[in-house]
Amino acid sequence: MTSFSSLGVPAAITSALASLDITEPFPIQVKTLPDTLAGRDVLGRGQTGSGKTLAFAIPLVTRLAASGEENDGAGRRRASGTRKPRGLVLAPTRELATQIDRTVAPLAEALGLRTTVIYGGVSQARQEKALAAGVDIVIACPGRLEDLMKQGVVSLNEVSISVLDEADHMADLGFLPVVRRILDTTPAGGQRLLFSATLDNGVDKLVNRYMQKPVTHSVDAPQAAVTTMEHHVFLAKDKDAKKLLINDLASGAGKRVLFTRTKHAAKKLAKVLTANGIPAVDLHGNLSQNARDRNLAEFSSGEVRVLVATDVAARGVHVDEVELVIHVDPPAEHKAYLHRSGRTARAGAEGTVVTLVLPEERSEVQKLLRAAGVKAPFTPAAPGSREILDFVGEQAEAVDPASRAAVQAAKAPQQGGGKSTGANAQRKRARRGGQGAGQGPKASGQGGEASQGKSASGDAGRGRRRDGAAPRGERTASGARGDRTPARGDRPARDRSAAPRGGSAPVWSSTTGGTSGGAYDAGARSGARGGSAAGRPARSGPRRASAPASNARRGR
Known part of the structure; x- marks a missing residue:
C-alpha cells in the first residue's frame, strides 16, 4: 500500500498528518505528489471531497520550507517582520479560503512557516497586521487581495509557488481578470498548480498563459462517481x-x-x-x-x-x-x-x-x-x-x-456596562439604578457655584431653579416634587413691568400690540452677567414677538 513517506513527503509532514488521523494518501494525492514535489506545474482534477486540498498543501509547504537562502535547514526563516509571502493560494470564496487554511496551517506550523487568510466582507486591519508581522503563505480571495496590493500593503514579488483552487468556479464568478492581474505580479518561472473539479469555462486560458508544460492528473470524470x-x-x-x-x-x-x-x-x-x-x-x-x-x-x-x-x-x-x-x-x-x-x-x-x-x-x-x-x-x-x-x-x-431562543440570547453580546463619564451616560445609569428622574449621580456639588461658570448666583445654577422652586426630581417641604412648570390653569398672570427672569437677563418686549414687531431694551443689559451696554446703540425695527407676548394675546 502506498504511503506518504514513499511518495517523498518529509517526516515532519507525515507526523503532522498522522496527528490529524491521516495516514494513507488518496488517489489524487498518489498521482500528483511525485510531480508537485519535483517542482513541475500540475493540473489536477477530482471531485469535491477527493483530497485535492492536501494534494497541493503538501508540496506547497514542503518546497517552501526547503527553499530560500535564509533557510537554516529546519524550515525556520529570518526574523518574522522581514518575511514576504513566497506561497500564494487563490480561492473563489471566503468559506473555501478558510477551509484551505485549516488544512495548510498545521502542516506549515510543523515546518516553522506562517500562513494568513485574506478575504473581503471584514475589516482589513487584522489582515494588515498579519502581513506586517510577516507570513510565508497567503491564502486569499482575489478581490480583497488585489485591493491590498493596490494599497501597497502586500507584495507578491517573492512568490515562487502559486496555487489556484476551484479555478472553474472563479471563472463562473467572473474573477479571471482579477486572477490574471494578480498572477502577472508574481515572478515568471515559478511553480503553478491548478486544482479543480472541472477544467473548463476559460480555465484553459490560464493554463496557456501561466503554466509551463503542465502535467495533467485526473481521478474522476466531471460527473457523479462517488460510490458511497x-x-x-x-x-x-x-x-x-x-x-x-x-x-x-x-x-x-x-x-x-x-x-x-x-x-x-x-x-x-x-x-x-x-x-x-x-x-x-x-x-x-x-x-x-x-x-x-x-x-x-x-x-x-x-x-x-x-x-x-x-x-x-x-x-x-x-x-x-x-x-x-x-x-x-x-x-x-x-x-x-x-x-x-x-x-x-x-x-x-x-x-x-x-x-x-x-x-x-x-x-x-x-x-x-x-x-x-x-x-x-x-x-x-x-x-x-x-x-x-x-x-x-x-x-x-x-x-x-423558546429554549433555543434563550440559548441564542445568552450567546449574544451583552449591551451596557460602558465607562463613559458624560452627563447623559451618568443620568442613564442613575435611572437604571432607581434614582429619581432627572437627578444625576452628582447631585451635590454639580449644581452650585463651582459648576456654573455662567452665573454669579447659585440660584441660577443647575442645582436651584431660577424661580426659587425645588430642583426637578427633589421634594419640597410639602412633599411634592418640584416640576418644570405648573399646570396651565394655575399659571399666574405675567407682569410685564416686573424685572426680567433671573433678575438681570434681557428680554424682548412687544411694542406693537401683538404684531410681529418688538423693541429690544438695551438698558436691560446693564449689569447682566457683569457686563455693560454702555455705548451700544439700541436695536430697533420689526422683531418677532416674544413667547410671553404671544401667550398674553391668546389669553393664556
Whole structure:
C-alpha cells in the first residue's frame, strides 16, 4: 500500500498528518505528489471531497520550507517582520479560503512557516497586521487581495509557488481578470498548480498563459462517481406537500445540509424549522463573517443538526459526519448539483442525497441529473408516510423554540456596562439604578457655584431653579416634587413691568400690540452677567414677538 513517506513527503509532514488521523494518501494525492514535489506545474482534477486540498498543501509547504537562502535547514526563516509571502493560494470564496487554511496551517506550523487568510466582507486591519508581522503563505480571495496590493500593503514579488483552487468556479464568478492581474505580479518561472473539479469555462486560458508544460492528473470524470453516495429524487404533489416533506427529512438525528436557491429562502426556512422544534442555522451571502463562523461552529459541533444554505456553502465547507444533503430547490446546473452533493460522503464516508421536485420541475431536473451522471428514479412521496419515516430513520427529540431562543440570547453580546463619564451616560445609569428622574449621580456639588461658570448666583445654577422652586426630581417641604412648570390653569398672570427672569437677563418686549414687531431694551443689559451696554446703540425695527407676548394675546 502506498504511503506518504514513499511518495517523498518529509517526516515532519507525515507526523503532522498522522496527528490529524491521516495516514494513507488518496488517489489524487498518489498521482500528483511525485510531480508537485519535483517542482513541475500540475493540473489536477477530482471531485469535491477527493483530497485535492492536501494534494497541493503538501508540496506547497514542503518546497517552501526547503527553499530560500535564509533557510537554516529546519524550515525556520529570518526574523518574522522581514518575511514576504513566497506561497500564494487563490480561492473563489471566503468559506473555501478558510477551509484551505485549516488544512495548510498545521502542516506549515510543523515546518516553522506562517500562513494568513485574506478575504473581503471584514475589516482589513487584522489582515494588515498579519502581513506586517510577516507570513510565508497567503491564502486569499482575489478581490480583497488585489485591493491590498493596490494599497501597497502586500507584495507578491517573492512568490515562487502559486496555487489556484476551484479555478472553474472563479471563472463562473467572473474573477479571471482579477486572477490574471494578480498572477502577472508574481515572478515568471515559478511553480503553478491548478486544482479543480472541472477544467473548463476559460480555465484553459490560464493554463496557456501561466503554466509551463503542465502535467495533467485526473481521478474522476466531471460527473457523479462517488460510490458511497446514494441519490434519491422525491416527487411532491404540490408546494404544501413539499414543505411537510422538508420538515420530515430534517427531523432525523444526524447532520443534514439543506440547499435553497435564494438567500431569503434559506433564512426563512431556518426560522420555520426552528419554530417546528428542529434547531437550524442558515448560511448565505447576506450574513457577516462573524455570523457565518458562529453558525458553522454550531453546526460542526453538533449543537444544531441542520444547516440551511445557498450555493455559498457548496464549495469549501467541510463538516464531518454529514449524512444527508437535501436539494430543497434543484440547482440551476449540474456542477452545482455535484458540489452541493459533495458535502456528504466525503473522504470515503457514506452519505445520501435527496432532491425534492415539484411536477412542473420534473423535466428540468431530469436533464440536470443526466448531465451530472446521476441515475435515480422519481419516487412519489407523501409527508408522514411509512416510506419517508423509514428513510429518515431515528428522529431527534424536538427542541422547544423558546429554549433555543434563550440559548441564542445568552450567546449574544451583552449591551451596557460602558465607562463613559458624560452627563447623559451618568443620568442613564442613575435611572437604571432607581434614582429619581432627572437627578444625576452628582447631585451635590454639580449644581452650585463651582459648576456654573455662567452665573454669579447659585440660584441660577443647575442645582436651584431660577424661580426659587425645588430642583426637578427633589421634594419640597410639602412633599411634592418640584416640576418644570405648573399646570396651565394655575399659571399666574405675567407682569410685564416686573424685572426680567433671573433678575438681570434681557428680554424682548412687544411694542406693537401683538404684531410681529418688538423693541429690544438695551438698558436691560446693564449689569447682566457683569457686563455693560454702555455705548451700544439700541436695536430697533420689526422683531418677532416674544413667547410671553404671544401667550398674553391668546389669553393664556
